[in-house]
Amino acid sequence: MSENSAWIPFLTPFVHFTYCFGTSxxxxxxxxxxxxxxxxxxxxxxxxxxxxxEGLFYLxxxxxxxxxxxxxxxFRRKR
Numbered sequence: 001m002s003e004n005s006a007w008i009p010f011l012t013p014f015v016h017f018t019y020c021f022g023t024s025x026x027x028x029x030x031x032x033x034x035x036x037x038x039x040x041x042x043x044x045x046x047x048x049x050x051x052x053x054e055g056l057f058y059l060x061x062x063x064x065x066x067x068x069x070x071x072x073x074x075f076r077r078k079r
Contacts, residue, residue: 019036044063048063048064
């Protein structure tokens with residue numbers, strides 16, 4: 001079990017990327033999309049901390065940029 005759980009922090013960005021990519025093509029603008037976005041981006045937080053603690057700052061840059069772009073896209077759609 002511990003061998004499999006060691007991979008979780010490295011796999012969370014894929015959940016994050018999948019949600020961001022998948023919802024980029026959805027026309028919905030409502031609360032479920034925003035709540036899902038917050039959860040998907042929240043899932044990636046352990047990855048950010050692990051990357052920062054291990055000195056791999058460059059690995060956290062792409063998900064952080066994607067987060068900013070996704071929320072920008074969401075609020076632009078909402079207008």
